[in-house]
Amino acid sequence: MLLKEELSKLVQLQKIDSQLKKLKDDIEINKPAQIEHLKKDFEEIKSQFGISEAKLKESTLKKKDNELTLASKEASLLKTQSQLYQLKTNKEYQAKLNEIASIKSDISVAEEELLIKLEEIDDIKSKAEVEKIKLSEKEKTFREEEIKIQDQIKIIEAEIGKFKTNRDFIKENIDKKILANYENMLEIRHGLAVVPVVNYNCGACYLKLTHQKINEIKMYEHLVLCDSCVRIFYIPEDIDK
Ligand SMILES: [Zn+2]
Structure with a gap:
């Protein structure tokens, strides 16, 4: 083949190689980066939801502690109150009354703490509800977009295949050196x-x-x-x- 023709083939080959480079970059760099970006977005919300869930678990455990404390104080109150009428002296009676007052004050503190905990749990629950909805929407978008991008990759791979066939055909006649x-x-x-x-x-x-x-x-x-x-x-x- 004349050198001029060889050069003409090289020019054609270079056009194809430039297209191939673009397509390969697209499926090897751009598309995976797009998927990674969407995934990161989704993972961020997932981790936020995870934090809320952990907080809810912790607060529920603390609430149980509060309930146990309250129940034990209430039992103690009943016991102490029942002892009141068995007492002989006025001094003992007065001491018992003081004890009862102290337990009642403890109960009111425990009730207050329980109330605060219940409100906290309500807040975390409603925040987690919102996050859960957001998370499921994000996951849906992420999965859909991922499928779309993977479909695009398949189309590009088919295109690359065509370009390669064409490339093989053109290079066949070019001098090996x-x-x-x-x-x-x-x-x-x-x-x-x-x-x-x-x-x-x-x-x-x-x-x-x-x-x-x-x-x-x-x-x-x-x-x-x-x-x-x-x-x-x-x-x-x-x-x-
Ligand atoms: Zn130059």
Whole structure:
């Protein structure tokens, strides 16, 4: 094959490689990042809900303690009150009355504490209810979006497959050495190995080319590289269809 034709194939190949790079980045970087972002959003609300649940558990345990304390104080009150009428002296009677007053005061403190705990539990419960609804909505959105993105990935993978088939077809006729040179350069030169000459300038680094250099390219006897960015030159009018 003439070098000019080889170059024409390389230009076609580079167009495909650039598309492939975009599609691969999309499924390997962009799409997973989108999923990760949605997941993080969902996990954040999940963790908030988890904190509320733990608080609720803790407060419920404390409430049980309060109830036990109250019950024991009430039992103690009944017992002490029953002892009141068995007492002989006025002094003993007065002491018992003081004891009863002290237990009653303890009971009122315990009742107050229980009430506060009950209100706290109500607050946590209503907050957790709201979070639970939000969580289930977020989870639904996350799962739906994840499926959507995975479907998009499948479509892109199919596209990549088509591009690869086309690529294989084009590269079949390219000289093995030139192909290897191109592929190596594509890797090093960030996806741009073959560049057009535009108005006597390198299409990549804009280096000004001499008439002699242009003539050398136009001969198509060997690959001519840019002295500055070391990419393969072609003249668009000779090659682009
Ligand atoms: Zn250049």
